[in-house]
Amino acid sequence: MRAVVLGIGNTILTDEAAGVRAVEALEQAWKLPENVLAIDGGTSGMEMIEDLSNLDFLVVLDVVKSGAAPGTVVKFSGDEIPVFFRRKLSPHQIGLPDVLASLELLDSLPKEIIVLGVELISLELGTEMTPTVAEKVPVLAAMAAAELISRGYALEALTAAVN
Numbered sequence: 001m002r003a004v005v006l007g008i009g010n011t012i013l014t015d016e017a018a019g020v021r022a023v024e025a026l027e028q029a030w031k032l033p034e035n036v037l038a039i040d041g042g043t044s045g046m047e048m049i050e051d052l053s054n055l056d057f058l059v060v061l062d063v064v065k066s067g068a069a070p071g072t073v074v075k076f077s078g079d080e081i082p083v084f085f086r087r088k089l090s091p092h093q094i095g096l097p098d099v100l101a102s103l104e105l106l107d108s109l110p111k112e113i114i115v116l117g118v119e120l121i122s123l124e125l126g127t128e129m130t131p132t133v134a135e136k137v138p139v140l141a142a143m144a145a146a147e148l149i150s151r152g153y154a155l156e157a158l159t160a161a162v163n
Contacts, residue, residue, distance in 0.1 A: 001035055003057040003153055004110075005144050006048070008041040008096060015120040015133040018140065019061040022116075025141035031156040036148060041096070049099050055110035057151055059144050060096070063133070064117035071132035073139055076115040116143050 007023030009016040023038050032038060041048060052058060064074055103109045118136040129137075145155050 001056045001152065002054070003036045003059070003148060003151075004051060004055055005036065005038045005059045005061065005148070006041045006052070006096075007039070007061040008043070009062060010043050012125060012127055014122040014124050014126045015063050015118075015129050016123055017127070017129055018063045018118050018120070018133050018137055021129070021134075021137045022061040022140035022144070025138050026144055029138070029141055029158055030145050031158055033154045036153050036155070045096070046099055046102070048096075049102060052099060052110060053103060053106070053108040056112065057148070057153075058110035058113045059147055060113065060115045061140050061144060062115060062117045063120040064115075066117075066119060068119045070119050070121040070130075071136055072119040073136055073143070074117050074119065075143070076117070077113070081113050081115060114147060116140050116147070 005023060005026060007019040007021070009019040011017040011020055020040050020042060023040050026032075027038050037051065039048070039051060066072075066074055068074060100109065100113075118133055118140060121130040121133055128134075149155055
């Protein structure tokens with residue numbers, strides 16, 4: 001069983017950094033087994049195709065624009081995934097749908113994909129997230145860990161304060 005937790009976003013556009021920061025928080029709070037790879041996808045695109053090929057499970061961490069209240073944490077799975085990727089927030093979302101479409105053409109699409117996100121407040125230029133979104137970063141990391149554990153991946157908590 002192979003899994004990837006992929007944090008995507010642009011760290012110089014305030015809340016857009018949440019996915020990348022959530023992957024960092026996951027790695028700080030949990031020891032990941034060899035069959036789970038955490039990737040800071042930043043604004044990457046097709047260069048991720050090898051890492052995302054033939055996975056059993058892909059968790060995407062990102063900011064979302066779903067119409068929910070700012071700071072709301074959401075989960076998309078199954079049939080909701082294509083709908084999520086139709087709503088482009090920023091340039092990085094051009095790359096990931098292209099990667100997934102290519103993987104589908106190659107018959108290498110991950111068996112299961114979920115998106116864990118937080119409703120954004122700001123995409124202004126800046127390296128600091130809004131406090132509301134920043135406080136959800138450890139929540140996203142804990143949710144990703146819980147999703148992995150529920151599927152049988154052997155994560156080990158590194159801190160006592162894991163949410």
